[in-house]
Amino acid sequence: MKGNKFVITLISILLGLVIGGIALSITGFNPIEAYKIMFKGVFSNPKYISWTIIRSTPLILTGISVSFAFKTGLFNIGAEGQFIFGSLVATLVGYFFHLPPIIHPIVALLAGILAGALWGGIAGFLKSKFGINEVITTIMLNWIALYFSNFMVFWEPFKRPNRDASERILDTASIQILEKWKTSDAGKAFLANNTFLKDFLNPPVNFGIIIAILVAILIWYILKHTTLGYQLRAVGFNKDAAEYGGINIKRNTILAMMIAGAISGLSGATQVLGVSKETAILATMEGYGFDGMAVALIANSNPLACIPAALLFGGLKYGGSKLQPTMGAPIEVINITIGVIIMFIAMPKLINIIAAFRSRKRGVEIENAK
């Protein structure tokens, strides 16, 4: 059963690439060439691998956030807003607090987690107190978060002069790996002899990926092996039965949204502390939450599976971005491909039919061979 799902996902990815390839051919681009470029664009240099990981890290987390909510019977369209809120607050803490290294990022991450939890918790609260569908509230909260973040960036003590962005976080708050050392003389000397490491460390490699993996394991563990996970899932599957079993529905609904929000908030915080170092004015939604939904769906809402799913997603986006400068192919193809992959994943029945058809054909061939 589990193996089956995995195979379906693989076949879906393949079919998505095929259809993306067809779209490319229609526009006169060689799909093989294009996929080669994408593949090389991700794997041909350690630093591309780093970039892919960096690109995927926030998506692992927002993916887990959406997955977690799904598992508890909630639809978290609000990962985007929770991400925004988490990054805003992490930036505030990263800039205004003066703390020693190690402590500083931990405090900032926790602040991001809390902020996301608060933002998600609002939706949970409105649901359990007023019965308002979380789909509406999270859509609204996304926009509120966006404008609020923009509002805060313009707050005089926070705004960086001559920039439409906040001040950058203090160095003590960074979670980049070997950030100082990389550019120090000793580091440069060392890296000069070690090109792999040099390339790998060239991008802003940070602890985000480790945090994301730990969170994936933690959430998987919580869902599967703890009483907390048990009660959250019970509420998700059947409220009435959970209530009957003595589980507090309202509290658990709020809690579930808070945890989902916390993970998205953490995603925003790692992005700030590890990569962007600031909060910029947002002209539109950046899509971390929406892409996270796609990741969750590819991962079938399994927190652990969010890791490869996000890497796939990030890889497609990052690799796909190299199509334009090298062959002039439109990157929209990537979105179409991702959409098709998700569409096929949604239809295990179709994949099974295709697989059955293929194996029958193969069977016939074998028959004929005899």
Place this chain on the structure above:
Amino acid sequence: MKMLSDLGVIIGITLMYSAPLIYTSLGGVLSENAGVVNIGLEGMMTIGAFAGATVAYFTQNPWIGFLAAGIAGGLLALLHAIACVTFTADHVVSGIAINFIGPGLSIFLTKIFFDGAAMTIPLDLDNKIPRPLNGLFSSISPTNPTMARIVDALDSIFNQYATVYIALLLVLAVWFFLYKTKLGLRIRSVGEHPRAADTLGINVYRIKYLAVILSGVLAGFGGAAMSIAVISNYRAALISGQGFIALAAMIFGKWKPQGAMLGCLLFGAAQGLVVYLGSTSLNISSQLLAMLPYIITLVVLMGFVGEARGPKASGIPYEKE
């Protein structure tokens, strides 16, 4: 007196803002009443906006463009229907896929049809959807200043594109369709209790297909109401979030056409209010003002709407035994 024309402007903006949302949320109403959750409204709206602007440009006829938008939305919805109805896909998953495919395809095709540009070529005013009451009020130019104010206000309110009036008529039509006709009764039965419908010899799948495709057609219209009425071309960021707002409006309206319309109007009015407040001497930060429509929606939900239940079998793939 100034208040009167201000009010006129706010109402006018409300209608302009709401119209595309109304089409789309009516689409949501149809689909969900037949038991198919449609998160893909955004994608369907986008492809409608693209198709409407493109076809209207090449045919120089906005109505053909409008129809084409419906067809494009319907085709994308067909994909959703195939996935959800025939292949019992998870509706949310399929909807999200639609939201990647719709916008991706729209820009992709725009680049093909318009020499690599990411927007279609704007239509002339004459080639846009007409404004049936345009000139009606401005032709009366009363000398009395009060009367002039009133005429102004009326012009702000009623000098709208035909798409606005069609949207309002469609609310009535969808309500009639859903609650008064045979097909409507069957659609709702399929959304509530598909097995019951099945045992009465109703073809559940066909009904669902119909409702989902119609929902795409309406969402497509909604996109076109944006691209060939509110403005005059399609561009990448034209539809960014309206589909989700329409979805929210539908839930807000408790899955009913008239309720969904109210939800859209509320949202549009909040935007109108924001624009109005922004024009007054009140010194409110524009970022905070921009948050207002969303906050108002939440507050109204808390205070007046409360718990709502969708069609019972919504989101559950139906499989014959």
Place this chain on the structure above:
Amino acid sequence: SSSDTPSEVEGPTETEDQGEAENTPASEPIRIAMVTDEGGVHDQSFNQSAWEGLQRAQEELGIEVSYQESQQDADFAPNFETLLDAGNDLIWGIGFKLADAVLDAATANPDQKYAIVDHSFGDNTPDNVVGVMFKAEQPSFLVGYIAGRMTETNKVGFVGGIAGDIIWGFDYGYQAGVQYAAHELGKEIEVLNQYAESFSDVAKGKAIAQQMYQQGADIVFHAAGDVGTGVIEAAKEQGKWAIGVDRDQNYLAPDNVLTSAMKRVDVGVYNVVKDLVEGKFPGGQTITYGLADGGAVDIAPSSNKHVPQEILDAVEELKQKIIDGEIVVPYNEATYKEFIDSLK
């Protein structure tokens, strides 16, 4: 005083030979690429304009050009990396949002040349970076003056996208122009002013403009990206005037776009590329284009369609005054206040 205007001291003529351009092997063509912001290369705005500049350079200077679009802020840095690896001689960042990414990349790769549009690193500009700035307030002042002269209702409007330094330049320059005209005519002109807090919500742009026209404004200037499309649409419908931005936007509504405040990013980009090709890459500097600098900022050529000649003549005079430093155009709230005080 002249020191109040941004980077007045640095001009396009100040170039410094880095001595590196000549080292490029003659056999391989020079390759130049750019990273867009989220607007994408076909945004009908500065990204597109920059790309047109590069394309012109490709045609005229025989170089190879390419671009890479960003879909979110997090794409900037990897996009610079990708273009670096592709072996480009010069990499552009288009728009002030990319400033940090350019600075980071330039610091990490001191041998690689970079350029940034709409941002100045001031005295801290690394040697391998060129900043290109535009005094957008200057053409804004001119269109403001036109609006002030031409308004019949003594009310004009400005619609901004998302507030910020760049858009403020347009805003205050425009207001100053209007007030200058009002002062000249000895009357009072009111400037309605509103920000959409978006660069993409066309409906909001249209709504704001409609509301301004309703309040009696007859000319509305926008500096708001796609939101401005809504402004122009409203002008079209109501038969009022709109003023375009960045490029000559008259084509969007030939009967209703009065003039445009042009900011020719293409010219700025082209000039730097040309310098590079000629071995005069102006590294370490910020080039600021004002009215004096060869038409990189100006009012649109199509202005003569709707603006009476006498006003255009007056604009020419104003232009000269600005170039001569007689008029110092404000670009933010503080300088605007000074300017208004100086009018009195």
Place this chain on the structure above:
Amino acid sequence: MNNIDYNTKVIEMKNITKKFGDFVANDNIDLVVHKGEIHALLGENGAGKTTLMNILYGLYQPTSGEIFINGKKVEVSNPNVAIANGIGMVHQHFMLVDNFTVVENIILGMEPIGKFGVVDINKARKEVEELSSKYGLYVDPDAKIEDISVGMQQRVEILKALYRGADILILDEPTAVLTPQEIEEIIEIMKNLTKQGKTIIIITHKLKEIKQSADYCTIIRRGKKIGTVKVDDVTEEELASMMVGREISFKVDKKPAEIGDVILEIEDLTVKDNRGLDVVKNLSLKLHKGEILGIAGVDGNGQSELVEALTGLRKVESGKVILQDKDITNLTPKEIMESGMSHIPEDRQKRGLVLDFTVAENMILENYHKEPFSRKGRLNHRNISQFTVELMEKFDVRPRNDKLTAGALSGGNQQKVILAREITNDPEVLLAVQPTRGLDVGAIEFVHKYLVEQRDKGKAVLLISFELDEVLDLSDRIAVIYDGQIVDIIAEKDADEKTIGFLMAGGGVEDERK
């Protein structure tokens, strides 16, 4: 009885076999039904009765076999074919759209159309009213299904079939959810229908009803037909043993009760329903250790709300509930449970089980936070599994796989899971609501045995059931609920169906008023 036309075989099913994968649900079954007859299908849970009828109605396709309707071979490929051939079916689980009106439900799929394609509701209402008076099936045409009683829903289902011109009616467990009065009524209706030339096939587990109503009975065991008998020729006991293949004792074995102290005291309890109306009104009741107190009453007299209020699932408006000297009024379900109350809920799929959870996960629904199932918030899967397997053994839950989701179990086995869980809680007070609903006699016997065992251990059982027989068989005392109040309490020895039926219908109340 004299309505039967032996010369006309309206239904003839020959050699019907239906396989679900490898599982044979119907194994070469023959069935003959004559015009005007009431033909019962009898069999244990899962015997294949519903499957056979679903095949006849075109919902399933047989793996092999033939169907003749009125002598003509028919390929019943879908319900439309069945409907066209005059077959109507009332399903075991009602097929009614809750938020539709009675009329809308009846006409769905065959709507009369007026001008502009509008459904002609007035015409439809008239037709429904005619049908309803013709067959004596009273319904309120404009009421919504969710607002009407189960009995009326049943009548709507029958009208639905008649509206489609059905001559042959299949009723799948029509009485499972009805009150004694309603059962009387439906039997009357069935007889009435046969008088008017209709033929009826009825599936039921209730032998008494078969005796009361049916002419013939076909018995199915594990998918195979055991035989068809003339009902007049056999006793209930004989039917039962044919059905299960062994002797069944109907009488619940129980020793005299050793009634102890009061353990649960309900004082002047008032509870509102979902619409905010008082449905439990100043109700008082005392439950003693060592007794089974049955609450008899017609559905809708406040039983559900009473239970929910007692278990903390619904707010108590006024009054008090005292359990073992502890006031448990308006405590949370968890606190009440921990004070010693357990609850077999009315609706096992809605309240009793998380269908997507495994059997093991369901087994610990109330105790997941306690040792040995968890420690410090961490679940111990091994202990949970061990515990579950033991209980599945003891309570004979099949299939014996604790990793199966509860949704994959049959209804009877689902009920056993709940029973196992609640009894293992070893509660002082066990609230058993409709504990045997939809179960076959074998399973019923099993449940009853456990309830009595509980009593014999000195615990108290509050039994709420709409099955008067069940209440009479099990209870030591019987309280009759009517309109939210206990109208009388009768000791076992004084109780008979007649007195209680009279009280249930509100008789006692009028007495008092006089």
